Amino acid sequence: MTVxxxxxxxGEPPSSVLAVSTDGLTKRxxxxxxVDGVNLAIPRGSVCGFVGPNGAGKTTTIxxxxxxxxPSSGGGSILGGSLTDPASYLHKVGALIExxxxxxxxxxxxxxxxxxxxxxxxxxxxxxxxxxxxxxxxAGDKYRxxxxxxxxxxxxxxxxxxxxxxxxxxxxxxxLDPGGIVEMRGLIRSFADDGxxxxxxxxxxxxxxxxxxxxxxxxxxRLVHQGxxxxxxxxxxxxxxxxxxxxxxxxQLAQILEVAGLSVAASPADGTATVPASxxxxxxxxxLAMRGGITLRQIxxxxxxxxxxxxxxxxxxTAMSPGxxxxxxx
Amino acid sequence: xxxxxxxxxxxxxxRKTLLLSTFLGLAAASSLFVVLIxxxxxxxxxxxxxxxxxxxxxxxxxxxxTRATFLLGVVAFGTxxxxxxxxxxxxxxxxLLVRQPRRITLLAGKMLAVMTFMVLATAFAxxxxxxxxxxxxxTRGVSTSAWFTSTGFGDLLNALGNIELAVIGYTIxxxxxxxxxxxxxxxxxxxxxxxxxxEQFILTRIIPSAAPWLPGISLSTxxxxxxxxxxxxxxxxxxxxxxxxxxxxxAASITFARRDVTA
Numbered sequence: 001m002t003v004x005x006x007x008x009x010x011g012e013p014p015s016s017v018l019a020v021s022t023d024g025l026t027k028r029x030x031x032x033x034x035v036d037g038v039n040l041a042i043p044r045g046s047v048c049g050f051v052g053p054n055g056a057g058k059t060t061t062i063x064x065x066x067x068x069x070x071p072s073s074g075g076g077s078i079l080g081g082s083l084t085d086p087a088s089y090l091h092k093v094g095a096l097i098e099x100x101x102x103x104x105x106x107x108x109x110x111x112x113x114x115x116x117x118x119x120x121x122x123x124x125x126x127x128x129x130x131x132x133x134x135x136x137x138x139a140g141d142k143y144r145x146x147x148x149x150x151x152x153x154x155x156x157x158x159x160x161x162x163x164x165x166x167x168x169x170x171x172x173x174x175x176l177d178p179g180g181i182v183e184m185r186g187l188i189r190s191f192a193d194d195g196x197x198x199x200x201x202x203x204x205x206x207x208x209x210x211x212x213x214x215x216x217x218x219x220x221x222r223l224v225h226q227g228x229x230x231x232x233x234x235x236x237x238x239x240x241x242x243x244x245x246x247x248x249x250x251x252q253l254a255q256i257l258e259v260a261g262l263s264v265a266a267s268p269a270d271g272t273a274t275v276p277a278s279x280x281x282x283x284x285x286x287x288l289a290m291r292g293g294i295t296l297r298q299i300x301x302x303x304x305x306x307x308x309x310x311x312x313x314x315x316x317x318t319a320m321s322p323g324x325x326x327x328x329x330x
Numbered sequence: 331x332x333x334x335x336x337x338x339x340x341x342x343x344x345r346k347t348l349l350l351s352t353f354l355g356l357a358a359a360s361s362l363f364v365v366l367i368x369x370x371x372x373x374x375x376x377x378x379x380x381x382x383x384x385x386x387x388x389x390x391x392x393x394x395x396t397r398a399t400f401l402l403g404v405v406a407f408g409t410x411x412x413x414x415x416x417x418x419x420x421x422x423x424x425x426l427l428v429r430q431p432r433r434i435t436l437l438a439g440k441m442l443a444v445m446t447f448m449v450l451a452t453a454f455a456x457x458x459x460x461x462x463x464x465x466x467x468x469t470r471g472v473s474t475s476a477w478f479t480s481t482g483f484g485d486l487l488n489a490l491g492n493i494e495l496a497v498i499g500y501t502i503x504x505x506x507x508x509x510x511x512x513x514x515x516x517x518x519x520x521x522x523x524x525x526x527x528x529e530q531f532i533l534t535r536i537i538p539s540a541a542p543w544l545p546g547i548s549l550s551t552x553x554x555x556x557x558x559x560x561x562x563x564x565x566x567x568x569x570x571x572x573x574x575x576x577x578x579x580x581a582a583s584i585t586f587a588r589r590d591v592t593a
Contacts, residue, residue, distance in 0.1 A: 063424075063590075063591070063592070066424075066427075066428050067427065067428075067431045068424055068427055068428075068590065068591040068592075069590040069591065069592065070588075070590060086431035087431045087432055090428055090429070090431050093428065095428050097424050097425075097428075098421070099421070101420055101421030101422045101424065101425055102420075102422060102425070103342055103420065103422060104420070105345055105347060105348075106341070106342065106345060110341055110345070113341050114338045114339075114341040114342055115338070115425060115426075115429050117334055117337045117338040117341060118334055118335055118338035118426060118429040118430050118436075119334070119429035119430065120331075120334045121429075158425065161429075162429075
């Protein structure tokens, strides 16, 4: 399994068009290296998905970008400001870090007021932020009375207060019901429409696939891949799955296809043979089978999801079926 | 910039429940001390309580409040510790630091706001206690004419100033302990255990000579304008308390500025 360690020196955009760029960003807690030499290059105006398994170092990386954790080594630049001086760029950054955290005894509006005053942001920014996240009606209620979805939306509203150029959202769909997830997806896209760069981490790779145009994959504290989602999708060559009418013909079918120079993965369990779709069509396979006197009951194309690619890149053997993704990739 | 942090903290401090419970709680506690002192004051002294004659002197007005200082201090300590530590336990500190990454500025603003809050709460408690003292003086037949002389007002302002200084000291220590322990419950338990048990009942009895060097005793000394129980002068108490506060504040600031925020 190949792991492509991407560096900014390999034909990536210059730093002026990057919202976030890091160079060898590393964090060690004692002997444990949590983030190891990460070189991020996130273009301005992109919606960038940040994915990786549990303990991959996503949150630690985000906290370093926000000045909450001091890097052990390496550096970087956020919106043109140095990572060593968070005050130079954080006034242009909005962030939702892990679960939303507010004062339970205060109303949603007062929580935003406390943050606005702290950031010297005009309190006139509060209502538009509440409106955009659909929180206007409940803004006067105490935060402790909010549902998880409302807490997430208030967290987004807080992140919107400074009219950010960069939004960093750590697991924004956590705990949301399907309707809430769709809403959040729309919200994130709308930020991109406004020209805001969005860095969104998620444990749902499918979410990233749907909402992001750029992706950063991290595993074991190391960068595995980064680049446009489209580029990644292009790497995903589909497979063609064929199944003989009689399962006993599977071995013979596999042999015919191998003789024809194809790479075949036969699966006696479900009576199918899988062939990479590069350079061969479904019609070719049908023709080869017919010539061998085998009738096919199934010819179908199987496309790989971003999840499959993620597992290919990170060296995980077992691909997850849809619905399994929640706990496994975080 | 400190002003922004100060005003932000006030959004939290001025919430009704905290405001009413602190202000009314301190006022009730101070008034209780006044009532107890006036109710139990003997005619001619003795029993460790001021006599009715002493209460009629120019400084008679401040007896009750001075006796309540320790309680005011403990409340100030607990409130301050909870304010700081809860930023960690609630996870709100990360939000605050994104909006104000200059950590010392944030800490300074928060400390000033909490100190102001406690100073105002103490002032309110003092006003209520003085009103109660006047009422109690009438019921016990204590003449209050000396209270309203220039000497009386001078004593009053002097005592109030000392009490406020002590409350500020307790507040700063509370903020610092809360900052170090990062848990409101732990900070309050540790602080109360130190002030109420370790200092008052253990250290001062086992090693009485240590009393002039203890932070809580030093703050009590400031509040009382001196400490006759342990023979500690006001200036000694002031110097020791200031040293504690400066060292604690510097240590807390350095820790806060350098510590990774993982909560």
